[in-house]
Amino acid sequence: MTDPRAVEQHVLDTWDFADPAATAERFRAEADEATDAAVSAVLRTQQARATGLAGDFDAAARLLDEVESSGIDDSAVHARARIAIERGRVLNSTGHAAGAASYFAEAHRLATEAGTGGLALDALHMQAIAAGATDGPAAARVIDEQALAEIEASDDPQVRRWLGSILNNLGWDLHDSGRPEEALAVFERAVEVRAAADDHSAWVVARWCVGRTLRTLGRYDEALPLMRELAADPVGAEDEYVAQEIAANEDALASGSVL
Template identity: 40%
Template structure:
């Protein structure tokens, strides 16, 4: 098992995670954390991901307990991940305002630590949790991701544009939503996974259908 630099390589976390199977992800993350070659910081990072897997199973008490075990950790990456996962848990538990506070803390910590991937993750989560400023956070995340040269970090553009599209779709801004979905599809073709490409195509199809239904309704109304 390979670890790189001051934080666990995102490629390894991608291999350990299956967001459709959080219980299986929990087992893989626990096995990885038992690796005797890990540093204390690497083990702590994996604990934050265990907390995330527990939260996805609605095991919030266990998830918060896992994060609480890391509260005294001074590693900047671990502190950033603790703030991020605290925010995700708060948001999943129906407390978006508290979640947004945690995500803003994660954003500041990631920026101070020079961790671009985690900085964009925090912006991505703020765009979800902070309804009032969601579009602003999404735009900031897109701008940050576009400045990156690393393909895995730039992949955030798929999620950011897709989420912005759904925000616009839900607001009834269908033409703007379609623009965002098409941009997400372009990034998915360039950088994304097969699943992301499928989601992008489905979003475009749903938005185009909604635009067609709106046009048909307008036509009926004008002909009445």
């Protein structure tokens, strides 16, 4: 059977999140042509995911039903992990976060067993989102901290690529739990990670999170120039949230607000 990690890398390389409809068609064609049943199943789950992102969650669920009913062998652990996580995504995206949680937990277990660490991290990331929706940011934080620990213990690039995203999510878990000082430190680390990855758009988002947390802390005189710097950046200039933060900090400074 094809190496699951190689299949996962192919999945990553095939995705275009800006065009889910075209992505769904690519995965459909590849799934039709695949000669390995387990690989075909994985590709079909990605057709389902892209179909859901294009707005048709009913069709996505039907595709996953077809994959499950196609007789996937119990030994096809990677395919079963992909089925589980995509089942969870459909439920989570249609307002059923509580029902999605068990699928994400199962996906994490199966992906770990299959040796697909990046997929295991994706499952934890989704499990944290579902936990946040049902039980609040403190519950999400516990799972995001587990995800961060798994990333820091790994040298697998498919795992390490999750570092910036998990730091972002953990920062908001802390911020929304009333722990902004800790959140600030996490967001500042995320800025460093995004810079090292040479991901400018994500770097702008990470810097924005730092500035937003500075405002929460009442450090308006630090937050305002940071946001103005972002407004001068081609990416930040197009972000309405940057303009909103500039206005909020200007208002706070004009009114003499202090925390």
